[in-house]
Amino acid sequence: MQFLKFATAVVLTLVLGYLAGTHQPLGTPIPALGPLFSPFTGFWRNAEPVGASPDMALSFPGLKARVEVVFDQRLVPHIFAENEEDAAFVMGYLAAKYRLWQMDIAIRATAGRLAEVAGERALERDRLQRRKGMLFAAENALEAWKRNPWEIGLIDAYTQGANAYIETLTPATYPVEFKLMGYEPEPWSPLKSAIFFKSMAETLSSRYDDLPATNARLALGDSLFQFLFPEYNPQQSPVIPAGHEWAFTPVPLERQQPASGEMIGQLIPHRQLEQPAENLGSNNWAIAGSKSITGHPMLCNDPHLKLSLPSIWYEVQIHTPSVNAYGVSFPGVPGILIGFNENTAWGVTNGSQDVLDWYRIQWANEQKDAYYYDGAARPADKVVEVIKVRGRSEPLLDTVRYTAWGPVVYEDPAQPYFDMAMRWVAHDKPEEKPFTEIGTFWQLMKSSSYDDYRKALEGFNNPIQNFIFAQKDGDIAITVNGHLPLKRPEQGRFVQEGASSGNAWFGFIPRDQMPSVRNPERGFVSSANQHSTDTSYPYYYNGYFDDYRGRFINRRLAEMDKISIQDMMGLQLENYSLKAEEALPLLLSLLDPAATGLLDRPEVKALQQWDYRYEKDAREPVLFELWLKEAHRATFDELLALQDSVDVLLPETWRFLNLLERYPAHTVFDRQDTPQIEKATDIVTQALEAALGQYDGISWAGYKDTRISHLANIPAFSRLHLQVGGSRDAPDAISEQNGPSWRMAVALGDEVEAYGVYPGGQSGNPGSPYYENMVDKWLAGEYYKLFFMKQADDRREPIRFTMSFEQTPGSQQ
Amino acid sequence: MKTVLYIIAFILAGAGLQMLLPWWSMPLAAAVLALGFNLKAWPAFLGGFLGAALLWGGYAAYINLLNEGIMAGRIGNLFGGLSATMAVLLTAIFGGLFGGLGGLVGSLARNILPLS
Numbered sequence: 022m023q024f025l026k027f028a029t030a031v032v033l034t035l036v037l038g039y040l041a042g043t044h045q046p047l048g049t050p051i052p053a054l055g056p057l058f059s060p061f062t063g064f065w066r067n068a069e070p071v072g073a074s075p076d077m078a079l080s081f082p083g084l085k086a087r088v089e090v091v092f093d094q095r096l097v098p099h100i101f102a103e104n105e106e107d108a109a110f111v112m113g114y115l116a117a118k119y120r121l122w123q124m125d126i127a128i129r130a131t132a133g134r135l136a137e138v139a140g141e142r143a144l145e146r147d148r149l150q151r152r153k154g155m156l157f158a159a160e161n162a163l164e165a166w167k168r169n170p171w172e173i174g175l176i177d178a179y180t181q182g183a184n185a186y187i188e189t190l191t192p193a194t195y196p197v198e199f200k201l202m203g204y205e206p207e208p209w210s211p212l213k214s215a216i217f218f219k220s221m222a223e224t225l226s227s228r229y230d231d232l233p234a235t236n237a238r239l240a241l242g243d244s245l246f247q248f249l250f251p252e253y254n255p256q257q258s259p260v261i262p263a264g265h266e267w268a269f270t271p272v273p274l275e276r277q278q279p280a281s282g283e284m285i286g287q288l289i290p291h292r293q294l295e296q297p298a299e300n301l302g303s304n305n306w307a308i309a310g311s312k313s314i315t316g317h318p319m320l321c322n323d324p325h326l327k328l329s330l331p332s333i334w335y336e337v338q339i340h341t342p343s344v345n346a347y348g349v350s351f352p353g354v355p356g357i358l359i360g361f362n363e364n365t366a367w368g369v370t371n372g373s374q375d376v377l378d379w380y381r382i383q384w385a386n387e388q389k390d391a392y393y394y395d396g397a398a399r400p401a402d403k404v405v406e407v408i409k410v411r412g413r414s415e416p417l418l419d420t421v422r423y424t425a426w427g428p429v430v431y432e433d434p435a436q437p438y439f440d441m442a443m444r445w446v447a448h449d450k451p452e453e454k455p456f457t458e459i460g461t462f463w464q465l466m467k468s469s470s471y472d473d474y475r476k477a478l479e480g481f482n483n484p485i486q487n488f489i490f491a492q493k494d495g496d497i498a499i500t501v502n503g504h505l506p507l508k509r510p511e512q513g514r515f516v517q518e519g520a521s522s523g524n525a526w527f528g529f530i531p532r533d534q535m536p537s538v539r540n541p542e543r544g545f546v547s548s549a550n551q552h553s554t555d556t557s558y559p560y561y562y563n564g565y566f567d568d569y570r571g572r573f574i575n576r577r578l579a580e581m582d583k584i585s586i587q588d589m590m591g592l593q594l595e596n597y598s599l600k601a602e603e604a605l606p607l608l609l610s611l612l613d614p615a616a617t618g619l620l621d622r623p624e625v626k627a628l629q630q631w632d633y634r635y636e637k638d639a640r641e642p643v644l645f646e647l648w649l650k651e652a653h654r655a656t657f658d659e660l661l662a663l664q665d666s667v668d669v670l671l672p673e674t675w676r677f678l679n680l681l682e683r684y685p686a687h688t689v690f691d692r693q694d695t696p697q698i699e700k701a702t703d704i705v706t707q708a709l710e711a712a713l714g715q716y717d718g719i720s721w722a723g724y725k726d727t728r729i730s731h732l733a734n735i736p737a738f739s740r741l742h743l744q745v746g747g748s749r750d751a752p753d754a755i756s757e758q759n760g761p762s763w764r765m766a767v768a769l770g771d772e773v774e775a776y777g778v779y780p781g782g783q784s785g786n787p788g789s790p791y792y793e794n795m796v797d798k799w800l801a802g803e804y805y806k807l808f809f810m811k812q813a814d815d816r817r818e819p820i821r822f823t824m825s826f827e828q829t830p831g832s833q834q
Numbered sequence: 835m836k837t838v839l840y841i842i843a844f845i846l847a848g849a850g851l852q853m854l855l856p857w858w859s860m861p862l863a864a865a866v867l868a869l870g871f872n873l874k875a876w877p878a879f880l881g882g883f884l885g886a887a888l889l890w891g892g893y894a895a896y897i898n899l900l901n902e903g904i905m906a907g908r909i910g911n912l913f914g915g916l917s918a919t920m921a922v923l924l925t926a927i928f929g930g931l932f933g934g935l936g937g938l939v940g941s942l943a944r945n946i947l948p949l950s
Contacts, residue, residue, distance in 0.1 A: 027942040034935040058928050059857040060893035068897050068905035737911035788905030
């Protein structure tokens with residue numbers, strides 16, 4: 022009896038202990054609660070004391086000299102080092118200290134290693150990332166970095182710094198997400214920096230619509246297709262001002278005509294892969310001294326990326342004898358991507374060109390060992406991907422086939438002989454040159470003149486960016502920079518036949534012939550993901566260009582004069598939509614005059630008075646967006662019907678409005694599901710009725726429901742249901758999940774005056790007061806004045822604490 | 835009195851051990867001390883519960899105070915919308931349960947071990 026009692030207690034304790042000590046016990050999603058709730062090891066250890074900020078003194082053998090880091094009131098580190106490598110070492114150390122889990126999960130998500138920690142549910146995503154060749158792309162980039170001692174020196178120092186921090190960790194001090202997900206951090210490596218860089222290439226340059234365009238063209242015929250999908254909006258205000266003289270002789274294309282069978286003559290059954298969000302974009306502009314109130318240039322940049330916690334950006338100042346720059350960096354990559362120094366400021370927006378094309382692969386046998394290429398069967402390179410899956414004893418082995426075009430991403434077991442390979446610029450091995458992407462940003466950090474800027478751009482291949490630049494004494498410039506494929510007209514708009522090398526790109530547009538402008542007469546340069554040039558540019562390119570923000574920004578900048586830095590910030594925060602300005606009067610004018618009941622509705626009366634601003638409390642934008650969406654849907658019902666079986670492209674909004682205005686009786690407006698013949702008037706009137714039926718008086722912010730999600734989508738670590746205005750078509754492009762991820766405004770001059778804010782915080786730890794401390798200011802449209810320190814003991818602004826890094830004695834290398 | 839001494843000894847041992855060893859060192863300490871103090875089943879369970887609850891709950895409450903409830907609020911939210919204070923309480927009860935069970939095992943072991 023006594024023994025039975027004892028045994029019962031022991032078993033009960035052990036069973037409960039096992040359950041509490043095991044990650045996801047009995048198939049539940051529950052983490053190991055014992056170590057998680059223990060205040061000695063668990064989440065409590067990640068709860069940072071508010072206000073406490075003791076100075077720290079550290080020492081590491083990897084350093085060459087002493088480094089002093091001053092943390093300001095917002096936890097922005099100001100790194101004072103004696104050389105660039107030590108600065109990179111400390112950047113790596115701080116990135117790991119404040120953002121380690123973010124760095125880890127970004128690498129896993131990109132390279133296809135999520136299932137290793139998240140199990141089966143991430144497996145299909147991992148397989149896709151492997152088939153897309155993300156690791157292959159990163160390895161090629163790293164190989165190029167290694168060729169330049171300066172560049173790889175920075176990466177190696179950054180890696181050493183990150184690992185110097187990671188080595189100090191114990192399970193009790195792991196970032197809390199590791200505890201919740203039940204896995205351990207790994208060492209950082211140069212390859213991981215390359216993978217991080219490729220994650221940005223994926224986000225910014227992997228859009229395509231070759232498949233739905235091919236299907237739309239086949240379904241509609243070429244003439245109707247070209248009518249509905251023109252490539253250039255004549256109203257566009259391109260990055261390089263219209264009428265620019267192209268002072269070069271273009272490279273002749275030896276094959277102007279498509280090789281035989283270039284395009285595929287059958288509907289493509291494959292579905293589009295998950296695409297980067299359509300409204301990822303950005304704004305940047307710079308004004309000449311002639312337009313500014315100070316007489317010196319000013320520069321603004323706000324990259325619109327997916328809003329996340331932790332934020333994609335980490336703010337930093339780097340000061341060495343050769344560099345003194347301030348701006349934002351990616352946790353995982355050394356250097357400042359968008360920022361300024363004492364003489365210059367620079368920024369980027371996405372070029373949005375199509376640099377990813379699809380080629381159909383005809384297999385020579387059912388084993389898919391070889392494919393036809395220029396009349397012969399050519400063996401495919403097989404790479405066996407080893408995917409570890411949590412909960413499985415054996416890893417999954419998946420064979421990815423590489424062709425002359427690139428990896429075979431679409432593999433359809435139902436099609437033993439046809440698959441599709443991806444040709445993507447981001448896979449390419451960079452050519453021999455003094456430096457590549459990392460070097461580009463370090464050169465910009467050190468730049469003091471226009472020539473420095475042009476030289477810096479030479480290293481950068483992908484993703485294509487609109488690099489904007491301003492120099493305090495006068496120069497402003499913008500350059501569409503990167504590897505832009507040299508294509509014949511319409512090449513790569515549709516899926517191409519991969520059996521002929523004649524369908525390949527013709528190389529890349531020479532760098533000195535890429536669109537660029539310096540000090541244009543209008544006194545400003547700008548970009549907002551619109552077309553790079555007007556149609557006079559001698560090369561063909563296609564892409565996913567924005568139609569409204571760029572036109573509005575250019576219109577405003579042209580009107581503005583004696584511009585102050587506050588005016589610049591005001592333009593970034595502008596929620597006026599040019600799309601609404603153009604669409605709403607048109608829609609109202611097309612309403613059936615007989616439908617007077619509609620015009621008497623109070624909602625419609627309010628809409629007629631609307632100022633086209635997407636204010637958070639406004640109701641009008643909701644009704645307008647519903648109306649436009651319904652009209653678009655009813656017009657292109659033929660194409661939408663096809664979408665049940667295959668992916669089909671839908672016309673862009675600008676073209677839709679264009680059709681309403683110019684071709685209101687076109688057959689495209691006829692609805693398939695009614696016997697009568699509809700015209701634009703009928704569609705627009707019916708669409709308003711349908712929109713009013715859905716409209717429940719919700720505010721724009723409530724309808725849009727903007728959120729900043731934690732990277733593992735943990736709601737408790739996210740900011741949800743944000744009360745904020747803005748629209749993807751306005752400069753303040755805050756949509757449901759994307760928006761200005763960093764707002765920067767810089768007034769150059771004898772003393773730089775700069776402002777910035779991002780929707781997050783410098784610490785990635787949800788237990789830190791600096792996790793999301795800047796979100797409310799960002800929501801309110803306010804900025805922080807950036808503290809650009811002159812030297813380490815600069816105390817014009819209060820600081821929080823310092824961290825000194827000494828070289829470990831006796832470790833002189 | 836014996837139980838009070840047990841609780842004090844357990845809190846000290848539990849704190850020391852958990853600085854170095856995983857969380858399950860706490861029920862282990864409760865068991866060994868309950869055996870050493872020769873406690874009966876109920877005092878051992880309650881004493882272990884109270885000691886562990888004080889140790890975990892007290893430490894968590896102290897951390898929570900300095901952290902102004904930021905982390906506990908988020909974790910509480912994650913576990914069914916609990917407040918920061920409830921997260922402290924849950925931590926105390928969770929620790930207490932294992933402290934108590936450890937104490938109980940130690941106490942019951944007296945009856946079957948030859949040394950008693």
